[in-house]
Amino acid sequence: MNAIEVNGLRKEFKAYSSRSGLSGAFRDLFTRNYKIVPAVNDINFTVKQGEMVGYIGENGAGKSTTIKMLTGILTPTSGSVIVNGMNPHRERERFVQTIGVVFGQRSQLWWDIAVQESFRLLKKVYKVSDADYNEHMDHVIKTLDLEPLLDKPVRKLSLGQRMRCELAAALIHNPPLLFLDEPTIGLDVLVKLKIREFLKEINEKYNTTILLTTHDLTDIEALCERVVMLDEGNIIYDGALKSLKERWGEGKEISFEFLEKAELNHLETLTGDLDIKWELDERKQIFTAVTGDDEEIVSQVIARTVAAYKVRDVKINEPSTEEIIRNIYDKGMLQHG
Ligand SMILES: Nc1ncnc2c1ncn2[C@@H]1O[C@H](COP(=O)(O)OP(=O)(O)OP(=O)(O)O)[C@@H](O)[C@H]1O
Incomplete structure (x- = not known):
């Protein structure tokens, strides 16, 4: 449904x-x-x-x-x-x-009365039976750690405390x-x-x-x-x-720092059958394999490289969701659908 x-x-x-x-x-x-x-x-x-x-x-x-x-x-x-x-x-x-609604910026609790009084009023508004309220809300109150807040007026709560109460309030009628x-x-x-x-x-x-x-x-x-x-x-x-x-992640980058001298040509030969591109930061002597998102390729690159050279450090970088989405908005890469 x-x-x-x-x-x-x-x-x-x-x-x-x-x-x-x-x-x-x-x-x-x-x-x-x-x-x-x-x-x-x-x-x-x-x-x-x-x-x-x-x-x-x-x-x-x-x-x-x-x-x-x-x-x-x-x-x-x-x-x-x-x-x-x-x-x-x-x-x-x-x-x-x-429905239950939580708007982070607005409150559905009464500012000057204790949290549990707000809950009771909402229970009446939603016509929730005592049995249903107790069964459901006992659990909600426990999970969200609301017990110590129940007799405080909402205006005295911190933002985090209030948001937990808001969430509980939105769920009174389950x-x-x-x-x-x-x-x-x-x-x-x-x-x-x-x-x-x-x-x-x-x-x-x-x-x-x-x-x-x-x-x-x-x-x-x-x-x-x-x-x-x-x-x-x-x-x-x-x-x-x-x-x-x-689709938009633009792959992963695997960067190696070696304990011994490495050659770009040799790394390219080692991984010649894989769909990757090696880059070298000459100043820092960091060798980076740029790949897609295929986990098998990532593990092959690491396995072969580590078998051939002594490695000081390996880092795998991938763009965060935040960066990907930023990218999509900036480049307008998606079609309106
Ligand atoms: N009451 C209104 N009168 C005129 N324009 C409005 C009204 N409410 C929203 N808009 C306009 O409609 C567009 C969408 O607004 P909306 O609040 O839905 O965006 P939003 O995605 O929720 O943004 P935000 O992340 O800032 O909350 C905006 O251009 C806004 O200026």
Whole structure:
């Protein structure tokens, strides 16, 4: 079953521009110039129940606008959105029972009351029974280490503490679908790891679908096999994170420092049957084999070289996902699809 079905989804905004000078400002008071800008430009995608998908793009690419349409906060200009079998905007009340939302920059907890009071209020809002609440939330509270925070007012919590509480709050009704918009923004590494572990766990335990928007690609790498990449309102990639790396990763580099004198010609002969290119940094005497992503070739290069020479150091370099994605945006290598 599909948790999310998006067809020809479009959202246009009016972008107002100001006229110059005093007379321009005066005229702006009465009529304003604007042009129509599509923030989301006729996109299509589906997400299956239980998938964890990274929804990525640069600032202004249209991520938040999409999430707002998927959660029923904004109505599309055209196209259709079916989430959990419903139209999010039209069937609002029934719909919100089936989703959880965490916006990293905004809070759904009440600022001045204790965390557990917020939880209790949300339990009422979502009409969760005592039995369900206890069974589910006891576990959530334990896993996210919330026990010591429960009687503190939200305003007294650190960012990391608050984000863990936000996540728990979004899960009070144990929704089958979770939208996370920058859930780890500004958090330290340990809290990030905890949140990731927790998300993996609920995905495994309840088959919860997760759509994750983040600028932190390590979140995506830790959680999502699939990424949907957005650029100026268009989907420019939808597929496995792994294939993205294979296709655009530009291979690996294996650098050797030797304890004895090595010859470039000899290394080339040793590996003549492999699809690689040797480079030499003469000043540092570092020999580098540039390869594709074939692991067999990488291991052959290392095995043959180490057998022929005494080696001081070997390093394998590959571009990070961050670099690959930067590359794609910079070079515009992908076709709009
Ligand atoms: N209410 C609005 N009125 C006019 N333009 C808007 C409105 N909301 C968003 N936009 C424009 O739509 C485009 C997409 O914005 P959106 O917030 O969806 O991007 P984003 O990918 O979420 O960016 P970020 O990573 O900065 O959050 C931007 O050009 C933005 O200026």
